[in-house]
Amino acid sequence: MQINYPNGTTHFNNDANRNKKQASRLEPPKTFGKRGMTFEEHINTSNDYYAQRKIAIIHKKPTPIQIVKVDYPHRSAATITEAYFRQASTTDYNGVYQGYYLDFEAKETKNKQSFPLNNFHTHQLEHLQACHEQHGISFVLLWFSSLQRCFFLPLPALALYWQAQKDGKKSIPLKDIEQKGIEITLGVHPRIPYIEAVKEYITKGMKN
Amino acid sequence: MQINYPNGTTHFNNDANRNKKQASRLEPPKTFGKRGMTFEEHINTSNDYYAQRKIAIIHKKPTPIQIVKVDYPHRSAATITEAYFRQASTTDYNGVYQGYYLDFEAKETKNKQSFPLNNFHTHQLEHLQACHEQHGISFVLLWFSSLQRCFFLPLPALALYWQAQKDGKKSIPLKDIEQKGIEITLGVHPRIPYIEAVKEYITKGMKN
CATH class of the missing domain: 3.40.1350.10 (Trna Endonuclease; Chain: A, domain 1)
Structure with a gap:
């Protein structure tokens, strides 16, 4: 079963070979690899x-993140330059x-x-x-x-x-x-x- | 009204002067400034x-964050070195x-x-x-x-x-x-x- 999403991503499937074969017939996924979403x-x-x-x-x-350092190179674009993944509690x-x-x-x-x-x-x-x-x-x-x-x-x-x-x-x-x-x-x-x-x-x- | 929290933080109050005065009588807040939590x-x-x-x-x-770059200096401690705040949708x-x-x-x-x-x-x-x-x-x-x-x-x-x-x-x-x-x-x-x-x-x- 092959699903074409409007944005060009394919269906999820862990059969890599099968998807590799199908990939040529599809628009390339915008975000994700050959295995699709x-x-x-x-x-x-x-x-x-x-x-x-x-x-x-x-x-x-959202993934919980511990922010340690933030730079403000421009007024409107704060850049986080040091942060760590935290364990979620939920x-x-x-x-x-x-x-x-x-x-x-x-x-x-x-x-x-x-x-x-x-x-x-x-x-x-x-x-x-x-x-x-x-x-x-x-x-x-x-x-x-x-x-x-x-x-x-x-x-x-x-x-x-x-x-x-x-x-x-x-x-x-x-x-x-x-x-x-x-x-x-x-x-x-x-x-x-x-x-x-x-x-x-x-x-x-x-x-x- | 003065509340002493077990961890030494004080009650929230935007009257900075009043809290400054009280701060000397309290354990210093562990995380937050003189205004308390x-x-x-x-x-x-x-x-x-x-x-x-x-x-x-x-x-x-958690605050939604767009992660751009992650370093893996040690196997167990991934460090996010470039990330940006995202607009929450909820x-x-x-x-x-x-x-x-x-x-x-x-x-x-x-x-x-x-x-x-x-x-x-x-x-x-x-x-x-x-x-x-x-x-x-x-x-x-x-x-x-x-x-x-x-x-x-x-x-x-x-x-x-x-x-x-x-x-x-x-x-x-x-x-x-x-x-x-x-x-x-x-x-x-x-x-x-x-x-x-x-x-x-x-x-x-x-x-x-």
């Missing part, structure tokens, strides 16, 4: 779509959908059988849990790049596997994700229609 | 309080309180009679409006530093004044804010108990 970038364009259609207002948070995405607070993290793997838990950090799980306790909808979007399959997995399901790490289980089997998550069928606009999964989750009574 | 910092410590007590999960978003604060999505911006003025509208930017109003349409609770926290008075003003009230700028009205009179907003009585823990105003707003039926 990343999972994160597709979520961002999906969020743009949702905002434009007034379906949901979801934003990716997740990457949050916002509002029809009165529901949504909070999520997006992760990907090349694995085909399971999703490794070391993709997640303790502070992310803690933040998702805190939002869940405030009756927000906390979840993760999981992308199996080799399989080109995407899943919505609610926090309560993820949390069980997170805790099971103590018993030596380091990943979530795909078959469990198929059962406890909601598969998101990739589309064109939006590319990752995850709000459909959120709707289904709400309709089912936000269990799991 | 800023309005924003007090909101942040209030958010910490709310999170610790599981009352609400509200975070300030507001500074959002999060969840008991299932309600909250979105707000915090602003201050030294004025005593009115709050100047040029404190706000179009993208902030647009974002607050979009969240309001998604049934989130959109508002602003207004700090009159000379009066040491703080108000919660819901988006619908603010929006009327924002639109009235076309007619030459460049600020919101304090007496209107007293009437259409909810005054927040400053406390100790949290310093700015704005969730009380949110509760009152919800109870009243989120009108205005």
Whole structure:
């Protein structure tokens, strides 16, 4: 399945050879490499779509940065000349959908059988849990790049596997994700229609 | 009213002389100048309080920065050596309180009679409006530093004044804010108990 975005970027796909072959038939991507847009970038364009259609207002948070030194070569253009990446204390995405607070993290793997838990950090799980306790909808979007399959997995399901790490289980089997998550069928606009999964989750009574 | 914070910072107050006098009786603030913590910092410590007590999960978003150049002098310490401040597309604060999505911006003025509208930017109003349409609770926290008075003003009230700028009205009179907003009585823990105003707003039926 080949998607041509209006701005000339291609769909995300980790099969490098296949994309290399396709690249010659396409406008060169403006920002990203031959593999096309990343999972994160597709979520961002999906969020743009949702905002434009007034379906949901979801934003990716900026990367937290510790600024140490700023130069002011011109009055209007402050240049940061020394800064460091900081550890985030929350997740990457949050916002509002029809009165529901949504909070999520997006992760990907090349694995085909399971999703490794070391993709997640303790502070992310803690933040998702805190939002869940405030009756927000906390979840993760999981992308199996080799399989080109995407899943919505609610926090309560993820949390069980997170805790099971103590018993030596380091990943979530795909078959469990198929059962406890909601598969998101990739589309064109939006590319990752995850709000459909959120709707289904709400309709089912936000269990799991 | 003098508040001693455990970490030695003083309360926020724009009366520089008064604080200069008091400073000698206090531990020196660890991070901030003689005027003590800023309005924003007090909101942040209030958010910490709310999170610790599981009352609400509200975070300030990081400042968006365009990174141009990163050096890797050591494997573990990437140093950003060229970066620029970007315009934010949302507001500074959002999060969840008991299932309600909250979105707000915090602003201050030294004025005593009115709050100047040029404190706000179009993208902030647009974002607050979009969240309001998604049934989130959109508002602003207004700090009159000379009066040491703080108000919660819901988006619908603010929006009327924002639109009235076309007619030459460049600020919101304090007496209107007293009437259409909810005054927040400053406390100790949290310093700015704005969730009380949110509760009152919800109870009243989120009108205005």
